[in-house]
Amino acid sequence: MIKHLLTLLLASLLSLASAAAMAAVDANKATQAELETIKGIGPSVSSRVLEARKSSPFKDWDDLIDRVQGIGAGKAAKLSAEGLTVNGATYAGAAATDKADKQKVDRPAKPATSPETAAKK
Template sequence: MIKKLLLAIATLAASASFAFAQVEVNKADAAALDGVKGVGPSMSKAILDERAKGEFKDWADLQKRVKGLGDKKALKLTEAGLVVNGKGKEGASAKPAEKASKTTAKAKPEEGKAAM
């Protein structure tokens, strides 16, 4: 029973760490690409097909070579963790983990006021 509980906890911890992991478009397989919110099987296939012709240099190169990947979509994919050569699309907002910590930091002073 304890072994099953520990296995379940370890599985949850591992999946939580992947939720905010960056996915490098030049190294990821189809499963990793599909794991990025906003990337489906057809986009994964398009990315892999184009990457087979040569690695992506930057976001502009990725957008030029993969049909249907405009600026708005690229920004959303960056926010979801997709990177090209270790860089996100310029102009993307903070990552979800950073947003959560900023929200928590802002909420604490208000909680103190409510307690008074």
């Protein structure tokens, strides 16, 4: 019984620890060090985010994309998938980008036919 309770307790603690490790990093609140915990953000990008944020907080992802050089829709989708948020929101385009990438991978390639081959059929 005690062994079962200890196992349950350990599982719960590990679950909480992994959830904390995956905690979102908000572009409007994060320090440079916190921003750099996101895969794809290094010192130069984090500096640009902090510099752009000095004038005013980012309203949304589109505002961040407009104001931070080097972050476009594709990079925003990747950063969002890695845990970056703007005002607590993930990038809305992230799901669409993932879906489009999946369709590219899942779609079978069309056989190559030359005009001559098509004319013979």
